[in-house]
Amino acid sequence: MKNFFTTLFFILLCINSLYPQVPGAFSYQAVVRNLTGDVLSNQDVTFRISILQDSESGTVVYVETHSVTTNDFGLANLKIGTGTVVDGTFGNEGWGTALHFLKVEIDPDGGTSFIEMGTTQLLAVPYAFHAQTVENDQIDDADADAANELQTLSVSGNNLSISDGNTVALPAGSTSPWTNSTAGIKYFGGKVGINHDPADDSGALQVWGEDGMSLEIVNNSVTFPNIYAQNNSGTAAYIDGKLVIDDGTQGAGKVLTSDSGGKASWATPGTGLWTQNGSEIYFNGNVGIGTTDPIVKLDVSDDSGETYSRIQSTASDAGLFIERSGGANMAGLIFKTGGANGFYTGLLGSYSYKISTQNPTLNGLEVEIDGDVVLSDELHSTATGNSNMMPFAYGYISSAASKTGCTSNVGTVSKMSTGQYKVEIADLGSDYTVVVTINHGLAYSNAVVMGRNSAYFTVATWDTKSDGYVDAGFSFIVYKP
Known part of the structure; x- marks a missing residue:
């Protein structure tokens, strides 16, 4: 329960010991946050303030409560000494005789179920009450005039002097390498290193985080990026290591993509037309290379010039397997000119190899399994012209x-x-x-x-x-x- 509400406390020193009357209270402010760091704005909360003497676990000499409402920024303002008194008296006696500690407790729901937020020593503020004893002349300084105890501090160059007293020389300050500009500060003296000697590397700004984060940049602008990198001649950004893009779209197996404006985000890759089966991929349909309208399983076309396909092995055999389902079917190649059938070659409806203008009827040459060669018509040679040699x-x-x-x-x-x-x-x-x-x-x-x-x-x-x-x-x- 203690960790559910995180509070940032700070005390405003509002007592001016130069006033004739010291106010009987001092200011206290706290920003109330929940476990995730979000402020609790415009919420009724209750504080219980205790003053302990001698130590953090010492005697409780004063207790009061405050019921306040946080503002839009989760800020609660108290004046300790003006709350609802639970025990003790808040006065100007006793502050200078012992150490005092401030214990703060809170109920974020505005009730009385308080959660202890911490105890801290009071170092200065309430002790102005003790200084009031000088005004009341409770100190034996041989006169009854409080005004003669006041002195004036003055600075001349590096000398600090007190009236009716001594003068000390202040150390001379060094000149800052940074200069103010209309937009901020600037430095033109060379490279800048944070946690690193910039002489060791080439970057103009070098930030080393050792075991922690080197640089954290937060920006809620929808217009301006956190980092803008531009190089008109070379690489604009170089990342030596892993890049994490955590924008809420990330996930295992996703790929980086972008919109029309170049803004990157993670997306689930499309399944595509190919299906993976282990180390293999396959596609059920016609595949075209150089054509948008394939008419066979693998359709290779090129309207701009020559078209070739190559099957090569640099270490062993290479070949093309054409396998049919049965002896009555064709397993071969078809040669066409302008879309018209020219020649068939292969196993054309039989177990013999044929080169024919018809399928499966032989109109050409056939090599039978036993090695015989069959011609359907004449045999000529270039030497004999049209004379039939068969x-x-x-x-x-x-x-x-x-x-x-x-x-x-x-x-x-x-x-x-x-x-x-x-x-x-x-x-x-x-x-x-x-x-x-x-x-x-x-x-x-x-x-x-x-x-x-x-x-x-x-x-x-x-x-x-x-x-x-x-x-x-x-x-x-x-x-x-």
Whole structure:
């Protein structure tokens, strides 16, 4: 309960011993505050004043109470000696014979439940009462005239003199480095240090707090800041340590932001579009780089020039994984020009790698799992121009006219007579070239094309030694332009 009300006490010395009559009271003022330091303004309070003799716990020689109302600033004014007397007599006797102490108690609710606020020694004020004994001539000084006890103090330069007495020299005062100005005081002599030698550092004003606060600035202005820092060429403020901004908006995890005027405050960061999962982040939706309207999961666009993407590892492998859900789906790349489809490449609806203008139908090149290469149409080279290097049909025909390793468009093969064979080809047409070779190992044998039409061609196997037909196996390849 004692700590609930904090009071600041001070005594005004209002007794003038030069007056013929010394007033029978002395003034006392107190500012009444609560535990948080706020003043209790315009409130009825009760004081109990006790005067103790010899010590702080000595004999109580006088007690009185005062019921007062604090002003707007929490200030209470008393005249000790004029209150409601509880015990004892307040007079001019006895002040010079012993030490006296002033005990103050208060009831902030204006009742009689007093709280002790402290006891302090009376050093000067009431002892003017004792000085009144000179006026009443109660001291034996060999005459009855009080006026002849008065003397005059005078100062001349550094000399202090008392009339009918001695003169002492006062120490000469030092000249202050500060000078007055219209707005306050000023100093142009160099750097200023508080609790620190300013010669050790470069700051014009150096304030060191050691283990306490170095500088405290309080300002209630809505217009002017506590500190204004300006540097037209470099850094305006440098903080070597942690910065605490305690404006009521602070909190764990908050970030510093500002309004349009640059006033900073703490704010809870937005969740953003990305979601964090441990050390990973993810986003469910399309992401655009260089575009505000992404149409795929990762859409990279640049209207100002070239656009590239890079996957790099400076220590190990690097690559791009494209994984599909099943064999009937596509896992590949699509190349377009001006938005129109050009080529598909990858696993296009099968387990073979394709480069095709269609998906999943092959219209191009296919590399099968076993390593075979399949073309849907012709094969050209820059050296041969538009000539098709891919055979239209091929196979091996035995001497008995049986087929081995023939393409699927090779139809019926028949032996017309000794050494004469007929080979039918589907969709052969009239514009084609046939290359035949005799089976290796047959000496003096040769194979030639005897005739041809749009459905078949005939081959003759000839024995050059006997100069006649001979049954023999041969291979053929058909090319179409």
